[in-house]
Amino acid sequence: MTVTEAAGATPAAAPPLRRNREFLLLWSGASLSFLAARVTSVAYPLIVLWHTGSPLAMSVVATAALLPLLLVQLPAGAVVDRWDRRRLMLACETGRVLAVGSVALALATGRLAVAHLAAAAFTEASLAVFYRLAERGAVRNLVPAAQLPAALAQNEARGRGAGLVGQPVGVLLQSAGRALPFAFAAVAYVLSAASLLLIRKPFQEERSGTGTVAAQRRAARLASEVGEGLRWLWRQRFLRAAFGYVAATNVLFQMLALALVLRIKEAGLPSQTLAVVVGIGGVGGLCGALAGGRVQRRIRRQRTLLIAGAVAWAALIGAMGLTGDPVALGALYAGTGFVGAVFNVAAAVYQVRTTPDALQGRVAAAAGVVGSGTNALGSFAGGLLLAAWGALATVHAIAAAMAVLAVLAALAPDLKGEIADDGNPPHPHG
Template identity: 50%
Template sequence: MSVTDDRTAPADPRTKGPDPVPLRRNRDYLMLWSGAGLTLLGSRATSVAYPLLLIWSTGSAAAGAVAGFAAQLPQLLVQLPAGALVDRWNRRRTMLVCSAGCVLSTASVVAAVAAGEVHLAHLAAASFAEGSLMVCYRLAERACVRHVVPAAQLTAALSGNEARGRAAGLLGQPLGSAAFAAARWSPFLLGSVAHLLSLLAVLCVRTPFGARPRAARRRLGPEIAEGLRWLWRRRFLRRITLLISGSNVIFQALALLPAFVLYEDGLSPATVGVIAAISGAGGATGALCGGWGMRRFGLVALVRGALLVWALLVPALALTRSPLLLGALLAAMSLVGGAVSVAGGVHQVRTTPDSLQGRVNSALQLTGSGANALGALAGGVLLDSLGAGRTAVLLGAAMGALALVAVASALTRLLADEEQQQEPVEEAEEAEGERTS
């Protein structure tokens, strides 16, 4: 169904009219929200289990980083083609296929670990496959949100989605690490079940999602280029994304630090879940406050403030080996990050035509997260060579440099220029519909 068809369809009382149904009673939004939450829960549970399996098997942070590298590599290799395909394919079918693929991938690890046939190549391949499918799933789900909620509820819906993602980390990582402590195959079984339940939830969504008409499809390269050209003309969005990209690399390098500290101190791997739970609680709180933060401070102030806060908190990780204090510091970082993610997501969804949602979001994700695989690999090498304390200090200095760049950049002027030149989303969609009809 084309974007024009969706826009001219009979009014839906859930999403149209002066009195839209509250999100808590919007059945299709709840199904979409819960389906994505379940698949994120499964992914978080397995993401912590892959490096734990390797670190506790080999005693090397670099070995654990291999799994992190494989999981993050799709952010670099798969993002752009996935964005074009999400705009081309039926978005519901895309999410269903991705969930089914994740079920098969995690089930293969369950069988291998239970049989005692654990091989690095298999774990890296399974991690890469699950990461690739999750890229496609998230892009499709993000593009679908505006089809199940009215424009007035978009900020609240995206805040709920961001909080859902943080809550998935809050629950998934503790569940994954606790399950790993009980039986090394069990977190992957947990992931398989969560992905299967996600598939069933998406099947229950009734609202049609936007998709490009078959006649408008071209070669993949030109379609990817169309999204990149649109983004290239938005200087503010590009600048913000590059700053966040740098911070994401630093955080990815820090991801193994709690597990490495606990391993050095001889503590249980389940303690990683405690740290993740504390951090996730902070992120969920920040996400729920994201709409308020955007209205109160604006996107520019949120990004600058976040980088400054992170520059102070990252080096503080070098001052403690207490799991509770590590969790508290990470929670403070996640709280700020949750608010920034909501504000940036609202800006992107509101300013991007529906027919370009997948491609623009994939380009932003590539820029913002594409180098995370290198961050994960670098983090393992730094921890092995420098130790946890020096690694935190070095990465804190890098975050401080990013904060200085953000303060010195003319972000407010770029945002004002972009808003003056921005074509309303509705007009852009009408023009796109005329070109593709």
């Protein structure tokens, strides 16, 4: 799979991305939306763990926030390809304001309930799936084709930057007041919605029949439309195997994230210590996003990236089991984020460039289900292991499992071929 070659020279009349008003508005609004989601993503498990002391209760809420990656993505992809993307994104932001606002109100009045937190986390994450798929498809309609790799690299850096800032901010806001992370998120979602209203260009190509097909006919076609995205992805031999590998690594990283939270608590450290770990860790992800293009130019075979990444992850996670120093843990976590960001840039550019506009949502959703749908399993399994073994033993087990995945990636026959830019698998390299 080659994703680093430009689609062609940038037209002379095309302004650089930094002067593309429509893209900057979309990028800025989505930045606020991603930041809000990062703030609440760390606030949910922190509130539960610090106020109930139960790793299982923490994993229940974390799992509820991850279930949409498995349950919602496929139908969301079909909806995104059928409905007006701008209106759908506005509806998502409105729904997320209501969800996080309800949590802020409940916490401000002292009515903490795990079931309410789980329901709000599920709702917020479900709407985030719709928003993310619609936003990714919209980008190609707001920038010239030759600028698409740069635009999507900036999007990856935005997501990593949101993690770098949002997770520590979420920890600090939660320490200052339980309702503050959710009040902050509500304001950010309102501003994100406002930015969408200022964009003048359409978010998709002209679609015949959009908005005029009868409701019954739409419902009947939904399963067929979802199947189109799955079939397209299934025909890509290399991608099929690669996303299976990614799914397995995502299970382990969800377990690792919960293990780090519990490790801080078991050490008797204040919750603010977690801000140090995730803050340093976020730097690695941001650097990986910014360096992704250069790394891919040096390592052109994606199979090499997959295997080297798994080996690096195993070593980094193994080292996490040897230290309890927050700065050292953050530095090791940063290394894992660097590798993951390089992968994400490659996958995003390839998928958006090669997929027809009318299939953007469904193919991205299919890839998301295969690659990230197992996140909820990792969160739930992590809670069980943490309750039974504790944080340190769980980290050792994760490192061993990652090492096994590195060996399997090296031996997998489907990863010995690569995908051309036209989406068809060429002959495997010798």
